[in-house]
Amino acid sequence: MTDQHDNPIRQAIADAIASNDVILFMKGSPDAPACGFSARTVGILQALDTRFAAVDVLPDPRIRQELSALSQWPTIPQLFVGGELVGGCDIVTEMFETGELATLLHAESAAEYSEPAAADGATLQIENRLS
Amino acid sequence: MPDAAAIKARIEAAIPGAKAEVDDWTGGGDHFRATVVADAFAGLSRVQQHRLVYEVFGDEIGGPIHALSLTTISP
Numbered sequence: 001m002t003d004q005h006d007n008p009i010r011q012a013i014a015d016a017i018a019s020n021d022v023i024l025f026m027k028g029s030p031d032a033p034a035c036g037f038s039a040r041t042v043g044i045l046q047a048l049d050t051r052f053a054a055v056d057v058l059p060d061p062r063i064r065q066e067l068s069a070l071s072q073w074p075t076i077p078q079l080f081v082g083g084e085l086v087g088g089c090d091i092v093t094e095m096f097e098t099g100e101l102a103t104l105l106h107a108e109s110a111a112e113y114s115e116p117a118a119a120d121g122a123t124l125q126i127e128n129r130l131s
Numbered sequence: 132m133p134d135a136a137a138i139k140a141r142i143e144a145a146i147p148g149a150k151a152e153v154d155d156w157t158g159g160g161d162h163f164r165a166t167v168v169a170d171a172f173a174g175l176s177r178v179q180q181h182r183l184v185y186e187v188f189g190d191e192i193g194g195p196i197h198a199l200s201l202t203t204i205s206p
Contacts, residue, residue: 037198064193073178074185074192075199090201091177 010066012124013055017080020126021108022052025067026077029127030054037089041077044096050105054127063124081108133196138163138188145187146171161197172205180205 017023022045028034030042034056045052057064057076068074071085079086081104086092095101139153142165149169156162165184172180180203185192192199 068193072182074190076193085178087178087181091181094177094202 007066009060009062009124010070013063013067013070016053016055016124016126018083020053020080021082022050022105023055023080023126024052024077025055025057025063025080027056027058029056034058035076037075038077041079041089041092044092044101045079048096048102048105055124056127059125081105133163133191134160135163138165138196138199141187142167142184146183156198156200161195162200163196163198164200166202166204168204168206170206172203175205177203 013025024030024038024041024045026033026035026038026042028038030046033039033042042054055063057067064076067076067078071078071080073085073088075088077089077092079088079092086095086101086104092101095104135153135155139151142151142153143149146167146169148171149167151165151167153163153165156164167184169183171183175183181201184201184203185199188196188199
């Protein structure tokens with residue numbers, strides 16, 4: 001790994017992805033999504049009764065910049081399950097419709113459950129959605 | 132401002148053998164929807180397939196192209 005020490009935001013994002021089984025980077029919050037694509041993705045996770053952590057990328061443009069550099073994915077939202085990028089709204093929607101998402105999330109929740117990690121200082125605000 | 136025909140042409144030019152259907156989702160010239168069929172997608176995950184298409188546009192995604200909704204199909 002290269003410049004992690006010089007890049008606390010990217011490191012915080014990587015840590016958040018690693019320590020939350022299901023984490024959604026979105027515009028706005030699950031209760032107040034700021035974009036239709038984020039809203040739809042949250043709706044799907046809630047329809048599947050999924051526990052997930054959420055990060056709003058809007059407070060600091062560097063969050064989105066560093067996230068996209070890390071994930072090689074240009075758009076928001078981005079859903080990660082088990083540390084892997086599942087995709088954005090289109091893929092999540094497609095996988096919801098085929099049932100693949102339920103299978104993936106079920107497999108993940110059947111694995112040892114770990115409490116979502118606390119936010120790393122003020123760098124990232126991670127909101128837990130333990131509905 | 133990008134238009135649907137230009138986006139279709141760029142996808143088809145960049146990905147060998149690709150066929151793309153693109154429409155302007157909102158009519159506003161910044162939200163597009165594309166269905167892309169390409170042999171190049173064979174063996175790739177959905178994430179990898181979408182990345183191939185996103186790579187055609189680089190920084191324009193999230194800029195002038197606010198959203199490009201994708202369906203990718205490996206024939």
